[in-house]
Amino acid sequence: MPTPTADELPRRFADFQTIGEALDYAACGVRGLNFHDPRGVLTRPYPFRELREDAIAAAYRLIAHGVKPADRVALIAETVPEFAALFFGIVYAGAWPVPLPLPTSFGGRDSYIDQLGVQLKSSDPVLLLFPAELMSMAGAAAEAAGIEGLDWEGFATLPTPEASLPAAAPGDIAYLQYSSGSTRFPHGVAVTHQALLNNLAAHSHGMEVCETDRCVSWLPWYHDMGLVGCLLSPVANQVSTDYLKTEDFARRPLAWLDLISRNQGTTLSYSPTFGYDICARRISSQTNIAERFDLSRWRVAGNGADMIRPDVMQSFVDAFADAGFNASSFLPSYGLAEATLAVSIMPPGEGIVVELVEERLLAGGAESERDRPQRYRAIVNCGRPARDMEIAIRDEDGQELADRQIGKVHVRGPSVMVGYFRDEEATKACLDADSWLDTGDMGYMSDGYIYIVGRAKDMIIINGRNLWPQDIEWAVEQIPGFKAGDIAAFSITTPGGEETPAVLVQCRTSDTEERGRLRDAIRERVRAITGMNCVVELVPPRTLPRTSSGKLSRAKARNLYLSGEIQPYDIAA
Known part of the structure; x- marks a missing residue:
């Protein structure tokens, strides 16, 4: 029994x-x-x-x-x-x-x-x-x-x-x-x-x-x-x-x-x-x-x-x-291991509540884009802060934002981690002196509820599995002819509404047959470490965007790819 x-x-x-x-x-x-x-x-x-x-x-x-x-x-x-x-x-x-x-x-x-x-x-x-x-x-x-x-x-x-x-x-x-x-x-x-x-x-x-x-x-x-x-x-x-x-x-x-x-x-x-x-x-x-x-x-x-x-x-x-x-x-609900688990929980009985948000705002679009046709995405309400948990939405300068303004999600509470094991540098990068944890997630508050609109630290989450883009990029770097900075990995949503990993790879060869071979090799390499199929696109050298400090910007690469501003090579399937 x-x-x-x-x-x-x-x-x-x-x-x-x-x-x-x-x-x-x-x-x-x-x-x-x-x-x-x-x-x-x-x-x-x-x-x-x-x-x-x-x-x-x-x-x-x-x-x-x-x-x-x-x-x-x-x-x-x-x-x-x-x-x-x-x-x-x-x-x-x-x-x-x-x-x-x-x-x-x-x-x-x-x-x-x-x-x-x-x-x-x-x-x-x-x-x-x-x-x-x-x-x-x-x-x-x-x-x-x-x-x-x-x-x-x-x-x-x-x-x-x-x-x-x-x-x-x-x-x-x-x-x-x-x-x-x-x-x-x-x-x-x-x-x-x-x-x-x-x-x-x-x-x-x-x-x-x-x-x-x-x-x-x-x-x-x-x-x-x-x-x-x-x-x-x-x-x-x-x-x-x-x-x-x-x-x-x-x-x-x-x-x-x-x-x-x-x-x-x-x-x-x-x-x-x-x-x-x-x-x-x-x-x-x-x-x-x-x-x-x-x-x-x-x-x-x-x-x-x-x-x-x-x-x-x-x-x-x-x-x-x-x-x-x-x-x-x-x-x-919304949570992460760095907060033990739960950060926010929807009160029982309220079910799924959504708000429609302009996609240009989700992508950090500028006011000049207002003339473009408006597209919206449904964002799900992830509930109120769990008991004893504080949530703040901040801009890139650390200033707290008002309701319905999208920024980085910061959390503080007794269940936030003391740090990463034997990794003081990584701990300091996300946990400040006042015990606020920078989750890396993007979201906004609305009437005491949290709405999550983006991924944690560029993490790719497919069917509940967490995939760090650095792992995928590292795997591709092991293929001869590629080096660090040539690859950007992120998730995209297919026309059917499902998420899948996508990999943009800067390719220097002009031979079409060789490009096809490289694309197949990349797919197999990514499948070997993730167990998943992915979208692979070869792009011209110096295509992937950088931050002001010279680091790869995956978020910007994703936005440029989805908007059509990054044009991959045309390779026959």
Whole structure:
């Protein structure tokens, strides 16, 4: 039987000193985590009490193995009980867990090993723990990094002598969070216990969590929304949660909705826009929606992690209205790992709210452009600041802007990171002396609500995956004939409304056949590191724009390309 939704244990909303203390309390009740197979059949109920027992045993093993407080222990973030127990075991041992991604997001074995190697070098762990089936890849990455690698089964056989567990303080680091796009230029976000618990309390407050709430999730645990929002939050707020593995969702997306329907108490579930999109697309006209699904109790259908597309949300409503889904259940939000997770949350029941904004304003257009035909884009309201969070919109000179003026989004609050791990320069670049974090995102405030209009630090976000343009550009630079500054990577929206990576490459050869060969080589190289197809355009030398300091301006390159001012070479397909 799955762990129950209700519990006689009085609910506490993340009002703990540390995440270990939160698990100690949750273990006094009967709620817990529940793991399901690809068809949504329960395979392992995992009460918080059992999770705590396994985590303490893991902590004893780690301490006996020589792991000390503040050591980093990396672990592959598979959605299974072993990962949850190891994560909390590392916390109980006073060390810092470092969740790392699964290979499904990368273009092959070598790319995945390379990805792990870069993050291992950045986090400098004493140990890498991984599922046995990843031995060939994770083991190779550990060996290349010069650290010990152990599969979970091997780790479980280590001696478990009881030991004194170190007492964590609220200001201690709880874990390191890497973005799923942190490949060549990783930034490990250092999150303290007090920052984490503050953000988790803001979750429960913003979503108005109540006694009858239950959660379903397929989000990966190496991403902040999956780890913080759908593993650590259920522990700190004592919410029974049901899980599908991310790869199982990818193969059978409707299993997510089947699980919500089958578990009648389910009221909370989050997804990036693409999750709703793929479910709406998978429904055929022959499917009897009302008989198969019951989504009437789903009161918080959260949306975050990528740009929210109102047309997709409407398609989902149209597809599942007969199953009882209510459009007002949509709950847009905005967040980032540097703020632990949540920055803003839409009040429950308000649904998707959009404003139409002139595209020239979104692109930083000048007054002289007013004579051009006006085009508008629908911008989604991402809610009010999460509890204890401040949001300010500033211009390039740091001056705060008035309502409905577009500028850079800055945030400040107790859950903002203390910094990037061992990267003081990157920390100073985004975190000022008054603890304001420059998110790099563009947006505006309107009557106390935040609207996000642009990407963070040029980040490309496709189907909930973060891709740093520098990684794509670096990959292309490895092809003979190209160098740094020749390539600009960014995202574009296709005529069908979907986002895709685009790469502009300055090409010096005049031979048409050679250009075609280079374009194909670039496509294959980008696919190898991202697992995605992309648009590749070869452009003349000295085409890509620069900032006043001589740096590549991706934002301007994107605007010039979309406006037609950058004309690529015409190459036959």
